[in-house]
Amino acid sequence: MDTLLFTQHNIFMLLQQMSVFLVIAYLFTKSPVFRTFNIGDLRPKQMIILYVVFSTFSIMGTYFGFPINDAIANTRAIGAVLAGIIGGPALGTAVGLTSGLHRVTLGGFTAVSCGISTTLEGLIGGLFHLYLVRTNQQSKLLSPKIAFIATFIAEIVQMFTILLTAKPYSEAVALVHIIYLPMIVANSCGSAIFVSIIRDQKSMFDKLGVIFSNKALRIADETLSILSKGFNQETADKLAKIIHQETKVGAVAITDREKVLAFHGIGSDHHKVGITLSAQPTIQAINEDRIIFIDGVRKRWKCTLSENCPLGSILSVPLRFENEVIGTINLFEPKNKLFLTMNKTLGEGITNLLSNQLLHVRYNEQKSLLVEAELKLIQAQINPHFLFNALNTIIAILRKDSDRARELLLHISNFFRTNLKRKGALATLEEEMNHVNSYLVIEKARFEDRLNLEINIDPDLLNIKIPVFTLQPLIENAIKHGISDMITPGTVKISAKRVDGMTFIAIEDNAGNCGEWDTTGLGMNIVEKRIKNLCGEQYGLEVDCVPEERTTVTVKLPERGCRSDKSTDY
Amino acid sequence: MIRVLIIDDERHAREEMEALLNETGEVEVVGSCENAFEALKAINKHRPDVVFLDIQMPMVNGFELLSMVNSEIMPHVVFVTAYDEYSLKAFEEKTLDYILKPVSIKRINKTIAKLKELLITAQPVAFEAEEIKRIPCLIGKRIKLIGLDKVEFVSAGTRGHYLVTSEDEYYTDITLKVLEERTNLIRCHKQYLVNMDFVNEIALLENGLGVITTSSGGSVPVSRMYLKKIKSMLLL
Numbered sequence: 001m002d003t004l005l006f007t008q009h010n011i012f013m014l015l016q017q018m019s020v021f022l023v024i025a026y027l028f029t030k031s032p033v034f035r036t037f038n039i040g041d042l043r044p045k046q047m048i049i050l051y052v053v054f055s056t057f058s059i060m061g062t063y064f065g066f067p068i069n070d071a072i073a074n075t076r077a078i079g080a081v082l083a084g085i086i087g088g089p090a091l092g093t094a095v096g097l098t099s100g101l102h103r104v105t106l107g108g109f110t111a112v113s114c115g116i117s118t119t120l121e122g123l124i125g126g127l128f129h130l131y132l133v134r135t136n137q138q139s140k141l142l143s144p145k146i147a148f149i150a151t152f153i154a155e156i157v158q159m160f161t162i163l164l165t166a167k168p169y170s171e172a173v174a175l176v177h178i179i180y181l182p183m184i185v186a187n188s189c190g191s192a193i194f195v196s197i198i199r200d201q202k203s204m205f206d207k208l209g210v211i212f213s214n215k216a217l218r219i220a221d222e223t224l225s226i227l228s229k230g231f232n233q234e235t236a237d238k239l240a241k242i243i244h245q246e247t248k249v250g251a252v253a254i255t256d257r258e259k260v261l262a263f264h265g266i267g268s269d270h271h272k273v274g275i276t277l278s279a280q281p282t283i284q285a286i287n288e289d290r291i292i293f294i295d296g297v298r299k300r301w302k303c304t305l306s307e308n309c310p311l312g313s314i315l316s317v318p319l320r321f322e323n324e325v326i327g328t329i330n331l332f333e334p335k336n337k338l339f340l341t342m343n344k345t346l347g348e349g350i351t352n353l354l355s356n357q358l359l360h361v362r363y364n365e366q367k368s369l370l371v372e373a374e375l376k377l378i379q380a381q382i383n384p385h386f387l388f389n390a391l392n393t394i395i396a397i398l399r400k401d402s403d404r405a406r407e408l409l410l411h412i413s414n415f416f417r418t419n420l421k422r423k424g425a426l427a428t429l430e431e432e433m434n435h436v437n438s439y440l441v442i443e444k445a446r447f448e449d450r451l452n453l454e455i456n457i458d459p460d461l462l463n464i465k466i467p468v469f470t471l472q473p474l475i476e477n478a479i480k481h482g483i484s485d486m487i488t489p490g491t492v493k494i495s496a497k498r499v500d501g502m503t504f505i506a507i508e509d510n511a512g513n514c515g516e517w518d519t520t521g522l523g524m525n526i527v528e529k530r531i532k533n534l535c536g537e538q539y540g541l542e543v544d545c546v547p548e549e550r551t552t553v554t555v556k557l558p559e560r561g562c563r564s565d566k567s568t569d570y
Numbered sequence: 571m572i573r574v575l576i577i578d579d580e581r582h583a584r585e586e587m588e589a590l591l592n593e594t595g596e597v598e599v600v601g602s603c604e605n606a607f608e609a610l611k612a613i614n615k616h617r618p619d620v621v622f623l624d625i626q627m628p629m630v631n632g633f634e635l636l637s638m639v640n641s642e643i644m645p646h647v648v649f650v651t652a653y654d655e656y657s658l659k660a661f662e663e664k665t666l667d668y669i670l671k672p673v674s675i676k677r678i679n680k681t682i683a684k685l686k687e688l689l690i691t692a693q694p695v696a697f698e699a700e701e702i703k704r705i706p707c708l709i710g711k712r713i714k715l716i717g718l719d720k721v722e723f724v725s726a727g728t729r730g731h732y733l734v735t736s737e738d739e740y741y742t743d744i745t746l747k748v749l750e751e752r753t754n755l756i757r758c759h760k761q762y763l764v765n766m767d768f769v770n771e772i773a774l775l776e777n778g779l780g781v782i783t784t785s786s787g788g789s790v791p792v793s794r795m796y797l798k799k800i801k802s803m804l805l806l
Contacts, residue, residue, distance in 0.1 A: 388652035389580070392671040396582035399589060448581050484579070485628045487605055487713055548712075 010073055010179065014186035017064040018075050024060070025194050028053065029201040047087060051094055054083035058099035058118070062106070073179045076103065076114075077121045077158065077187040078194060081151045084125020085132075085141060085195075092129070096122025110166045110175065117161035121154035142199040144192035151191040155184040212342055219246050219346075220353055227357045230365075231319075231326065233273070236261035243329070243350060247343050250311055251332040257286055257325065266334055270306040278304045279330070285316040286325050291348060292316045295339050310334040315344055317351035321358045329354070371529050386442075386476075387412075393446045408445055411438040425534055426562055429496065429505075430462040432471050436494075439472060443479055451483050452491040461496045464503060464561030467530040473523040474507045474541075474553050482509030482551060498559060505555040514545035524553075531555065535562035571598040572685055575616060577609040577632070578602075578624035578650065583671065587622055587650065590678050597682065606630035606638075607706060607713060610743050613639055620646040620666070620685055629713055630706050637700040637752055638744045644699070646688060648681055702752045705733060707740030716740055718753055722768040722784040726761045736768075736786035758782065758792045758800055766803060 042050070058079025065074025076099055084092020100115035128150045132140050140146050159180050166172035219242060226238045236254040240262035244252040251265025255277055263271045277283055281292040281301065294301040296313030303309030312335030318325040331347040333339045390412055398405040415438040418431075427435075433455075444451050475492065483490035493508040528541045535558055542554045574597045578584045584602045591597045600616040603609040605627055613621070625632040636647060649668035666688070667681050704715040720735045726746050733740045746763055749755050755763035758780075768784045772792065775781065780792035780800070792800055 385653040388671055392586065392652060392673075393580065393582045395672045396586035396589075399586070446580055446582070450579075484626070487607070487628050488711070 010068070010182035011185055013066060014073060014075065014182050015189070017066070018078075018186055018190045021057070021060060021064055021075055021078070022190065022193055022197065025057065026197050029198055042087060047091060050083065050087050051091060051098075054079045054087075054091070054095045055098045058083075058095055059102050062099065062103055068175065068178055072103075072106070072108070072110075072114075073183060075187055075190050076118055077151055077154055077183075078190045080118050080122035081125035081154050081187075081191055082147065082194060084122045085128050085147060085150055087126075088129045088133075089123055089126025092122035092124075092126035093119060094122070096120065109168075109171060110162055113162045113165040113172075114158075116165060117158035120157055120161065121151075124154045124157065125150050142195055142202065144196045144199070147191040147195040148188045151188040152184060155180075155187050158183070208342075212346070215246050216346060216349055219243060219350055223350070223354060224357060227354060228361050228364075230361065231256075231321075231358055233261050236327075237264075237273075239329075239354070240264045243331075243347075247331065247346055249331045249339075249343050249347075250334045250337060253282075253330040253332070254319075254327065255282060255330070256327040261327065265332065267303065267306070267309050267311050267332070270303075270309065275305075279314060279316070280304075281314050281316040282328050282330055285318045285328050289318050289320075289325050291318070293339075293344060296333065296335060297338070310336075312336075313339040315339065315347045317348050319351055319358070320355045321362070326358075368533055371526060371533060386439075389446055390442045393442070397445065404445075408442060411441045414438040415442065424468060425530075426465040427468040428463050428465055429457070429561070432466060432468070433457065433462070436471050436475055439475065440492075447479075447483060450486070450489050451479065452489060454491060454493040454495075456493070456495040458497050461498065461503060464557070465563075466505075466555070466557055466561055467527075467534045470527055470531065470555060471505065471507070473527055474555070477523065478507050478509040478551070478553070481513055482511035485513055486511050501559045503557040503559055503561065505557065506552055507555075508550055508552040510550050512545060512547050512549040512551055514547050514551065527555075531557070531562075572596055572682070572689065573598050573600050573616070573619045575600055575609070575612055575618040575621045575645070576602045577604075577606070577621055577627070577635070579604050579627045580624075583624065583650075587673065590673060590675055591622070593675055594679055594682050596686070606632075606635040607708075607743065609635055610638055613643065613645065614743070617643050618645050619689060620648060622648045622650050622669075625649055625651045629715060630704075633700060634702075634704070637702050638706075638748060639699065640745055640748050641699065641751065646685065648685075699752055702744070702749065705740075705742055705744060705749070707733060707742045709740065714740065718755075718765075719767075721755065721765050722786060722788055723765060723782075723790045724749055724755060724763040725790075734784075734788055756800065756803065758790060758796045760793060762790050764790050769804070772800065772804070 056079075058076050061076035061079055062072060062074050065072040065076070067073075080092060080096035080099055083095035096119040100118035103118060104111045104115040128146060129141065132138065132146070159176050162172050162176055163169070166175070222242045223239055226235050226242075229235050240252045240254045241264050244264040249265070251263065251267055251271070253260055253264075253271060254262045258276060260271065260273055260275050260277065263273060277286075279301075281294055285292045293315045294313055301312060301314050303311055311332040313333045315331040317329050319327045319329055329347065329351045331339075331343060333343075390408070394405050394408045394412075397408065415435065418435040418438070440453060444453065471494075475494065478492050483492060491510050493506070495508075496503065496505045498504075524541065524543075531540050539556045539558060539562075542556060543551070544554070545551045574591055576584050576587050576591070576599060578587065581604070584604070588599050588602060591599055600618050601612045603612050606629065609621070609623075612618075623632045623635070627635070630638075632649065636644075639645075646666045648666055650671060650673065651668065652671040667684060669677055669681060702718065704717055705721070707714050707716050716733055716735065721733050722736060723734050724742075724746060725732050725734065729741075731742050731744065731746060731749075733742055746757075746761070749763055750757050753763075755765055758764045764782055764784075768786075770783045770785050773781045773783070774797075778794040778797065780797050782790040782792055782800075784790065
């Protein structure tokens with residue numbers, strides 16, 4: 001027989017055997033066991049699994065081989081070398097030894113040589129593993145090129161082993177002459193293909209993971225801003241729409257405890273918004289406060305609203321708020337579609353996320369409600385005192401200077417009008433100063449030369465936004481607890497400037513009445529809370545008092561003022 | 571004519587009150603003061619029948635001012651305030667009247683009528699002074715409030731009354747008599763009050779006199795008349 005022809009024949013034979021082998025390998029990578037592997041970081045239990053799997057592959061390689069001259073041309077090397085590359089020298093040697101011992105039991109004049117060489121091949125794979133890990137090239141553990149080279153070298157080593165150990169030598173030479181080319185080519189290619197299968201499967205799972213995380217993040221991101229407006233029919237509708245779009249399930253419904261708040265997707269012709277709950281799983285989810293899942297395969301679900309409803313499976317997740325079920329989020333798939341585990345997980349995750357968000361939103365709502373209520377209280381509190389003193393002053397001035405009295409009355413009306421108008425959260429510094437100015441004109445008339453004013457505001461800052469009603473209480477404090485308690489004339493200085501990326505508004509009096517300054521007082525507290533709420537935690541008030549010298553209250557604000565949407569943005 | 575003193579820290583409020591009182595034709599405004607210190611002096615000097623007194627004033631408020639006035643010359647008191655109903659309630663029974671700012675002439679007339687009746691029947695002043703807790707003292711042009719718990723003793727000299735603390739001496743307008751009545755300072759000499767908390771030792775002299783040494787080393791004479799009382803207070 002022509003040697004070359006025989007060699008070619010052998011290569012094809014081996015490749016054919018290898019194909020069967022690779023199909024089995026492919027099936028393995030599809031199994032759930034494989035998914036949990038993280039190459040490069042294997043735990044003992046996984047090592048054992050890999051040992052069993054690769055040993056099986058290696059032994060299968062022996063069986064899929066075919067006898068030549070009382071020896072077996074085979075693909076046994078693939079399992080051993082790959083076990084070494086993936087799991088390290090210990091695993092490689094173990095697999096090689098197992099498979100080698102198995103080969104020894106099959107007999108033939110190369111039995112012992114093959115046993116030794118397979119063990120060596122596993123070790124060679126392991127050495128590649130060590131080299132790659134030590135040079136920090138873990139990513140190459142699944143490189144087809146490395147697998148090819150490693151197997152190539154391992155097979156050459158095997159050929160020499162046979163030549164050195166198989167007896168009689170002449171037969172060993174004849175055998176190696178026939179099998180060296182098919183064995184080296186088939187095993188090297190087989191290893192490379194096997195590794196690329198593993199790699200593709202791995203990257204596919206990774207991609208799926210990325211898609212899944214992206215979806216979850218996108219939904220979280222989009223729903224966050226919606227829920228800040230509360231849980232009602234309008235926001236439920238938006239939520240259902242987003243969940244429907246992102247998960248691409250058949251339909252999404254959001255309910256409260258009694259009725260459907262929103263429905264998007266297949267069956268919206270009869271699943272109408274506002275109807276009383278009819279789906280048994282949803283009612284059960286609310287009553288028992290647990291997730292109800294009817295997959296449509298093991299257990300069937302049928303819509304009670306319409307005979308022709310195409311929906312056949314349902315996931316109903318309770319939406320909790322402060323330990324109470326306030327509604328449900330329901331995902332549906334039609335009868336002809338499988339309910340994906342991914343969508344089930346996603347549905348449960350989203351609902352949990354929304355429950356947390358609701359809690360957060362309510363917390364913020366209450367917090368700001370409280371601050372607003374306190375603000376109203378303080379507005380009501382100061383006004384009578386200020387008003388009666390102001391009126392008394394104007395009445396006195398009316399005897400001597402009716403023009404001035406008229407001017408003061410106009411300031412009073414401006415002050416109260418702006419007080420009433422202030423509904424929003426923020427106002428420009430200019431608006432605040434206008435409000436404060438009327439107040440100061442009146443107080444100046446009251447105290448006359450006992451009150452001096454120095455106002456120094458950087459004109460660039462006039463249009464920055466600050467929480468409404470920030471300055472007036474502070475200036476009122478400076479007068480009430482500072483100037484009005486001084487025997488000698490006092491001065492209030494109001495200044496605003498930008499320093500080091502922050503805006504500072506300072507209100508200073510020269511009374512230095514440190515004991516009187518109650519920094520925990522209601523007025524100061526509310527101003528501080530509002531600044532933190534509306535502008536950010538790092539901003540607020542700072543009080544600095546030097547007894548009998550001065551008191552300075554500094555308002556620290558963002559460089560460009562506060563953003564109007566901040567209240568719903570954290 | 572009823573002799574009236576106006577006490578209010580706001581100039582316009584004082585002027586308005588003066589105008590209104592003059593309008594009644596029943597009163598003589600003997601003075602107009604812008605703080606408690608001026609007022610204390612003016613009361614001592616003019617001995618008015620009645621004070622129209624603002625409650626909120628710098629450093630020493632209306633109530634505190636009254637606690638510093640000698641009971642023999644204590645005038646009738648009409649409180650005038652803008653919006654302080656809460657604190658007024660507590661004093662309602664002790665005071666003659668209170669008026670809310672802004673004030674109408676009608677309201678003033680009513681108060682004057684009440685006053686006239688009181689003065690004709692010569693009823694005693696109803697106001698009961700509070701205990702003094704802080705004593706206003708003059709330091710240059712500044713006024714400092716000295717807590718009683720810091721005062722070791724008070725002496726009356728030719729130029730006025732001095733509070734002596736462990737650190738310093740302060741001049742005050744409040745008389746020894748008022749301080750004796752409305753503080754826990756003890757009379758030990760015609761010209762001295764002592765804070766028993768600071769008494770370190772008493773040296774008994776031969777002629778029935780004594781000398782107190784205070785914690786910070788000041789010495790305070792004890793006259794024959796008060797020595798027995800001081801000794802009994804110390805359980806001697």
